[in-house]
Amino acid sequence: xxxxxxxxxxxxxxxxxxxxxxxxxxxxxxxxxxxxxxxxxxxxxxxxxxxxxxxxxxxxxxxxxxxxxxxxxxxxxxxxxxxxxxxxxxxxxxxxxxxxxxxxxxxxxxxxxxxxxxxxxxxxxxxxxxxxxxxxxxxxxxxxxxxxxxxxxxxxxxxxxxxxxxxxxxxxxxxxxxxxxxxxxxxxxxxxxxxxxxxxxxxxxxxxxxxxxxxxxxxxxxxxxxxxxxxxxxxxxxxxxxxxxxxxxxxxxxxxxxxxxxxxxxxxxxxxxxxxxxxx
Ligand code: AMP
Numbered sequence: 001x002x003x004x005x006x007x008x009x010x011x012x013x014x015x016x017x018x019x020x021x022x023x024x025x026x027x028x029x030x031x032x033x034x035x036x037x038x039x040x041x042x043x044x045x046x047x048x049x050x051x052x053x054x055x056x057x058x059x060x061x062x063x064x065x066x067x068x069x070x071x072x073x074x075x076x077x078x079x080x081x082x083x084x085x086x087x088x089x090x091x092x093x094x095x096x097x098x099x100x101x102x103x104x105x106x107x108x109x110x111x112x113x114x115x116x117x118x119x120x121x122x123x124x125x126x127x128x129x130x131x132x133x134x135x136x137x138x139x140x141x142x143x144x145x146x147x148x149x150x151x152x153x154x155x156x157x158x159x160x161x162x163x164x165x166x167x168x169x170x171x172x173x174x175x176x177x178x179x180x181x182x183x184x185x186x187x188x189x190x191x192x193x194x195x196x197x198x199x200x201x202x203x204x205x206x207x208x209x210x211x212x213x214x215x216x217x218x219x220x221x222x223x224x225x226x227x228x229x230x231x232x233x234x235x236x237x238x239x240x241x242x243x244x245x246x247x248x249x250x251x252x253x254x255x256x257x258x259x260x261x262x263x264x265x266x267x268x269x270x271x272x273x274x275x276x277x278x279x280x
Pocket of ligand 1: 028033036037145150
């Protein structure tokens with residue numbers, strides 16, 4: 001497995017990689033969720049193609065009070081995990097090489113980012129769109145894989161690729177979970193043992209809401225309240241938002257019309273966890 005830190009070297013290599021080139025962007029601190037994306041990339045690349053993972057903790061997508069400094073960075077361990085899964089190349093540029101000190105160009109999606117996580121994390125999705133654009137230009141992938149756990153991110157990146165005519169296919173991959181339902185996340189390590197015990201209630205609440213809407217006709221606001229009440233059973237949980245939306249437009253939608261996305265963000269202490277269920 002090649003480990004590339006230099007931007008110039010990545011640009012040079014990207015000109016001659018065997019196709020299809022399949023990209024998995026990450027911020028490192030890898031878990032089985034990320035590695036499932038690598039497995040998927042390997043399958044899509046086939047025997048002839050090439051898989052690239054990127055590891056870059058992107059300061060532009062963290063708010064001033066968020067966890068950029070303390071975000072875990074176990075780089076050697078990450079490389080070992082990627083190598084064991086058969087990844088062909090890791091691109092891990094340094095922050096100071098990725099962003100000029102006076103960088104003044106960004107990529108902003110202006111509709112889908114006005115709801116859900118975009119409300120509590122202003123600027124976050126511009127950070128995401130800008131870094132993914134840069135990674136697409138540097139790696140020149142044919143396909144790129146993103147997790148459905150970050151459903152809004154996936155939706156926004158699909159829109160970006162459509163509106164800016166990037167020649168990259170976006171593939172969504174299902175959320176990988178612990179056996180108790182908690183979505184795997186690099187941020188789960190921040191949870192205290194008691195918070196970790198309560199955190200599976202997030203997914204349980206979304207699943208119960210799915211059952212509820214399949215069982216009987218229920219309005220959007222009733223369903224949102226239902227989810228809030230369910231999550232409220234975890235004493236340490238503080239709900240940031242609950243959304244019942246159309247999975248393409250992310251606009252509020254009555255759940256009588258499927259498909260509908262049930263999505264939430266929940267604080268446990270200062271740790272913010274997100275999850276969603278797509279009801280088709
Ligand atoms: P991150 O390192 O958190 O930026 O995540 C990198 C990629 O992995 C993103 O496309 C995420 O959506 C995806 N991802 C993170 N956690 C999971 C999970 N539990 N299941 C599937 N994909 C995930």
